[in-house]
Amino acid sequence: MATVATTGIGVGVPKHQPHKPKHKSLFLGQRLRTRLFTEAPCSASLTFSRKSKSFQVFALGAEWVDSIHNLFVGVGVGLPCTVMECGDIIYRSTLPKSNGLTLTVPGVVLALGALSYLWATPGVAPGFFDMFVLAFVERLFRPTYKKDDFVLGKKLGEGAFGVVYRGTLANKPSSKEGDLVLKKASEYGAVEIWMNERVRRACANSCADFVYGFLETSSKKGAEYWIVWRFEGDATLADLVQSREFPYNVETLILGKIQDLPKGLERENRIIQTIMRQLLFALDSLHSTGIVHRDIKPQNIIFSEGSRTFKIIDLGAAADLRVGINYIPKEFLLDPRYAAPEQYIMSTQTPSAPSAPVATALSPVLWQLNLPDRFDIYSAGLIFLQMAFPSLRTDNGLIQFNRQLKRCDYDLVAWRKSVEPRCGAELRRGFELLDLDGGIGWELLTSMVRYKARQRLSAKAALAHPFFVREGLLALSFMQNLRLQLLRATQKDYGEAAKWIIQLMAKSGTEKDGGFTEAQLQELREIEPKKKKKGNSQKNPLASALKLQRKIIKTLNESMDELNRRRKSLWWSRWIPREE
Numbered sequence: 277m278a279t280v281a282t283t284g285i286g287v288g289v290p291k292h293q294p295h296k297p298k299h300k301s302l303f304l305g306q307r308l309r310t311r312l313f314t315e316a317p318c319s320a321s322l323t324f325s326r327k328s329k330s331f332q333v334f335a336l337g338a339e340w341v342d343s344i345h346n347l348f349v350g351v352g353v354g355l356p357c358t359v360m361e362c363g364d365i366i367y368r369s370t371l372p373k374s375n376g377l378t379l380t381v382p383g384v385v386l387a388l389g390a391l392s393y394l395w396a397t398p399g400v401a402p403g404f405f406d407m408f409v410l411a412f413v414e415r416l417f418r419p420t421y422k423k424d425d426f427v428l429g430k431k432l433g434e435g436a437f438g439v440v441y442r443g444t445l446a447n448k449p450s451s452k453e454g455d456l457v458l459k460k461a462s463e464y465g466a467v468e469i470w471m472n473e474r475v476r477r478a479c480a481n482s483c484a485d486f487v488y489g490f491l492e493t494s495s496k497k498g499a500e501y502w503i504v505w506r507f508e509g510d511a512t513l514a515d516l517v518q519s520r521e522f523p524y525n526v527e528t529l530i531l532g533k534i535q536d537l538p539k540g541l542e543r544e545n546r547i548i549q550t551i552m553r554q555l556l557f558a559l560d561s562l563h564s565t566g567i568v569h570r571d572i573k574p575q576n577i578i579f580s581e582g583s584r585t586f587k588i589i590d591l592g593a594a595a596d597l598r599v600g601i602n603y604i605p606k607e608f609l610l611d612p613r614y615a616a617p618e619q620y621i622m623s624t625q626t627p628s629a630p631s632a633p634v635a636t637a638l639s640p641v642l643w644q645l646n647l648p649d650r651f652d653i654y655s656a657g658l659i660f661l662q663m664a665f666p667s668l669r670t671d672n673g674l675i676q677f678n679r680q681l682k683r684c685d686y687d688l689v690a691w692r693k694s695v696e697p698r699c700g701a702e703l704r705r706g707f708e709l710l711d712l713d714g715g716i717g718w719e720l721l722t723s724m725v726r727y728k729a730r731q732r733l734s735a736k737a738a739l740a741h742p743f744f745v746r747e748g749l750l751a752l753s754f755m756q757n758l759r760l761q762l763l764r765a766t767q768k769d770y771g772e773a774a775k776w777i778i779q780l781m782a783k784s785g786t787e788k789d790g791g792f793t794e795a796q797l798q799e800l801r802e803i804e805p806k807k808k809k810k811g812n813s814q815k816n817p818l819a820s821a822l823k824l825q826r827k828i829i830k831t832l833n834e835s836m837d838e839l840n841r842r843r844k845s846l847w848w849s850r851w852i853p854r855e856e
């Protein structure tokens with residue numbers, strides 16, 4: 277029996293027929309059957325007459341299996357006979373022998389396209405595997421805890437959403453394993469537990485070592501989330517940066533000893549490079565799994581004494597864009613000192629994430645449209661600046677810098693031009709540090725701190741930047757130079773090009789042929805920003821209608837957001853363990 281597989285695009289008689297039937301009626305019958313076999317997406321045994329009836333029943337049943345088979349084999353892109361050997365359906369001996377899969381170029385391209393979509397950031401396929409296999413297995417094997425298993429110690433910090441304590445396991449008070457950090461959190465604790473669980477499975481080394489999280493409800497205190505980590509160390513990057521010894525104090529921590537090198541810019545630059553590399557590495561791992569932190573600042577970067585690296589803490593404001601958790605385009609919980617100018621990680625035009633499977637399926641598209649990871653990159657860039665310029669390490673210094681940068685339209689080069697001629701010794705030293713090795717540090721910094729998210733480097737691209745290659749700009753190899761050129765090319769904003777094309781379209785439009793004429797485009801432009809003018813809406817009924825329409829859409833969006841938020845908080849918070 278020969279197997280024929282089609283998607284049903286091709287219809288009709290096979291292209292080559294070495295043996296035509298002698299009778300017309302027989303020929304028509306043959307056409308009908310060919311049609312049937314080629315139009316239905318099925319595997320068919322091309323046997324004659326009586327058998328074909330029983331085959332039709334089988335064909336319906338096998339339809340699903342075959343549609344998947346067809347997708348990957350790629351048959352059906354074109355007419356049937358262009359993608360399969362048809363042979364002659366009357367003389368079975370001329371039919372090709374079944375030889376399993378027939379690979380075609382369009383089929384391979386289609387399959388590769390589908391695979392790369394499924395694996396593109398934030399990763400649809402790894403997401404399904406993580407949620408339905410890894411999470412499940414983890415739940416079966418991990419130890420569970422309840423509040424009474426812990427003894428609370430010294431308070432380490434108190435934020436708007438929780439209190440953090442040092443603590444120990446009640447049954448192992450003096451062991452290293454018992455050295456813990458516990459956070460008692462409000463409703464945002466649920467998000468933090470979700471993010472920590474995701475991170476533990478996807479990139480455990482990037483964030484503080486998460487132990488367990490659970491919900492405790494009591495009639496007295498109501499609902500409380502408890503989140504438990506291993507104690508990583510005493511110092512955050514904020515503590516270390518504030519020291520007069522910075523960056524030499526970090527060198528001792530990372531290497532465990534003092535280097536036998538003279539103190540100076542070169543050595544400081546190396547230490548800052550190491551800190552930035554570790555921070556970007558942690559960010560890259562987070563972003564690759566679809567999580568955007570949204571609160572990157574020195575206070576949330578802890579030095580892990582065990583691994584001698586910097587790790588990220590406090591995932592309470594993070595958004596998981598793989599499944600849409602904590603992603604509400606118009607809502608933000610930001611530290612204004614480190615927040616990127618856009619304030620939102622997703623365009624406010626993007627509706628809130630729909631149900632989890634839909635959000636997951638669309639996540640690569642939304643990620644590419646918004647590049648939400650660039651929000652964290654801006655914050656990391658500010659940390660780089662603070663490390664280079666001691667005067668920006670205080671709150672006041674940073675706030676003042678942010679004001680100056682805003683005045684320069686977030687253009688670091690313009691900021692430098694405005695402050696450098698009259699700057700003091702400290703600021704000058706910072707510029708000198710960044711100008712080492714042909715200014716490669718400054719180049720990286722200006723690629724991270726930019727107004728437009730799309731123009732900022734991703735964490736992965738930043739890690740590939742020549743700043744992290746020891747030789748510096750002048751000693752760059754051909755390949756490194758090529759990589760730098762590529763980085764610069766990908767940083768370019770193509771928004772202007774898009775505007776130019778629209779403009780061109782507008783110019784080519786005429787009243788007769790359709791398209792926008794320049795005059796119409798001008799009209800549209802006038803409706804846009806000047807609608808705030810008094811009395812303008814009365815004069816322009818179209819503008820009033822647009823305003824009303826926008827208001828309705830806004831209200832609808834807000835209600836949908838609210839509904840989504842409620843629905844979302846239902847499905848995933850079921851995964852958070854509760855104290856029995």
Ligand SMILES: Nc1ncnc2c1ncn2[C@@H]1O[C@H](COP(=O)(O)OP(=O)(O)OP(=O)(O)O)[C@@H](O)[C@H]1O
Nearest residue numbers: 432433435436438440457484505506507508509590
């Ligand atoms: N795993 C850890 N190991 C050691 N110390 C930790 C760990 N996690 C948190 N800390 C300490 O606890 C402090 C507060 O932690 P965290 O930032 O998570 O709490 P928070 O309530 O969100 O605080 P804030 O709102 O101020 O950011 C940190 O600054 C750090 O000093």
